[in-house]
Amino acid sequence: MNKRVIFILAGILLIFNACNNSSDNKPSNIYNKYVAEVKNMQKAYPEITVIETLGKSTDGNEIYALIVSDNPTTNEYEPRVRLTGSIHGNEGITTPVLLDAVTYLLENYKTSSIAENIINNTYTVVIPAINPDGLINNSRYNSNGVDLNRNFSYYWENGSSHGTNPFSEIESQVFRDYSLQKLFHLSATFHTGETVVNIPYDYVAYNNNSTNISSEYDLLRSLGEVYSLTGNFINSPGLLSLTDLSGNNLVINGVVNGGDWYVVGGSLQDWSILETGCIDITMEISDLQGYFSDSNLSDVIYYNRDSILAYISSVQRGVSGVIKDNNDNPVFDANVYVQDGDIITSSDQNGYFHKILNPGTYTLIVEATGYLQYTVPVVITNSTSSVDIGDIILVENKN
Secondary structure, three states: OOHHHHHHHHHHHHHHHHHHHHHOOOHHHHHHHHHHHHHHHHHHOOOOEEEEEEEEOOOOOEEEEEEEOOOOOOOOOOOEEEEEOOOOOOOOOHHHHHHHHHHHHHHOOOOOHHHHHHHHHOEEEEEOOOOHHHHHHOOOOOOOOOOHHHOOOOOOOOOOOOOOOOOOOHHHHHHHHHHHHHOOOEEEEEEOOEEEEEEOOOOOOOOOOHHHOOOOHHHHHHHHHHHHOOOOHHHOOOEOOOEOOOOOEOOEOOEEEHHHHOOOOOOHHHHHHHHHOOEEEEEEEEOOOOOOOHHHHHHHHHHHHHHHHHHHHHHHOEEEEEEEOOOOOEOOOOEEEEOOOOOOEEOOOOOEEEEOOOOEEEEEEEEOOOEOOEEEEEEEOOOOOEEEEEEEEOOEOOO
16 A cells, blocks of 8 residues: 555544544534533542432433532532523533533642632532533524523513413423522523623613613623633634614623623523522623534633633622521521612521622621611622621511
């Protein structure tokens, strides 16, 4: 066999192998591949990971969550983060991008201060694919033809692909129930189609009307910029550029107000922040949809891994404490907010609460049914750690 024939055969073999490897990234293969990866992670790192199941999809596919924490089976006094991929099934590259970030944390737990800090001080839950049926079928919608990111309850709108009513779909139902059980503090939902960080609200455009944005807007923007300005994201090719009718830039530092981009009712993001108190930000990480190559995946990981890790870490800013009654019993479901603020977090079954705040001086307000309102001044000095104010003892309201 001459050298030319050998060279041609070698080239064909390389192409064949490349195609074989990339075939794993076909939408129909991603679900089984990610399920295997999640199970392998848990087997390899059983002390810092746990797999939970939210429930089953319309077609009966399991919806998995992977918990990453130094004590993953214990409800510790630490902030909780939720990361969700593939809410639109044709945006399947979000699933392996999230799993890459998890892999980095697990493999570098003992050698990286970032990984160590996240695993030791944060309860992180990754839901790689909330819409497994859409992922398998390379469809934006679930198997009932519903866009899950239009099926949540805040400003839900009747529409052909929005479901028959809020939470009509099993996928959004189990996501809601799981989230309310966990009481997350910070969240991100990952999409593709554009490249931009989309902050609340989705249901209304700002239009220079302060009533159309959160009174804690500066916090939302700063969290968005943690993602957009960390690592390589801001240099992503195709970063969204958008102006209003007057020519003013609507995308600043890679961040856009959701409703200024386009108005959406029934989004996961608005439901999360406005009905559960968990700040959720939409991360649009690439224009790729459907099939993607290994090279595509490597590029998206390059532009997003550092941002994901920094965003998880950002939950640690703010103030934490434990709410109890006079008999030292934890007070569950107390509302915690700051004066002039509108993002309300809640205490969990242990009375623990965490309120994300930027550096500044605040009046913290705690309210619970059957108790007198409690207020306390709080000073936050940095954006990398939280202030622990210890126990808050509520006094019973006897009136």
